[in-house]
Amino acid sequence: MTSSLDGRRFAAVADVVAGEVGTETVFAYHERAGEVWAEYTGGSIRRGHLVGTREGDRLDFRYVQLNIDGQTSSGHCVSAVSVLPDGRLRLHETWSWESRSGSGSSVLEELPAP
Incomplete structure (x- = not known):
């Protein structure tokens, strides 16, 4: 198992289609x-x-969000945790909406410590 996610901050490496x-x-x-x-x-x-579980390097969670237009959405995501060469963590996500149609994948990377 890789390092704990506790206290780590992440951002998407690209806008998510x-x-x-x-x-x-x-x-x-x-x-x-x-x-x-x-x-x-x-x-x-x-x-x-988001809330879910971790087993080894696999995350399984559900998410709910409010966008800037005031609309709510929810879905399910499974992520694989990996370690970058500099020691930061990367999350490879496969997600699907449950409140509307659509699915996709995304990559989040741990932000460098301030």
Whole structure:
């Protein structure tokens, strides 16, 4: 298992096609005893939350979010955690909306420490 996600911040490496998350969206992750959760905001996302589980380097979670137009959306995501050469973490995500049609993939990378 790679390092804990707890206290790490992530952002998308590119705007997400068919999604609302973009490079300005920042995720603040937490992890404890196989549970993962995060808050996220930025870009077209006013407020978002995700909650799920981690088994090894696999995350499985559901997300719900409010966009800047006042619309809510929800979905399911499975992510694979990997380590970049500089030690930061990367999340390879495969997601699908549950509240509307659409699915896709995205990559998040840990932001460097301030």
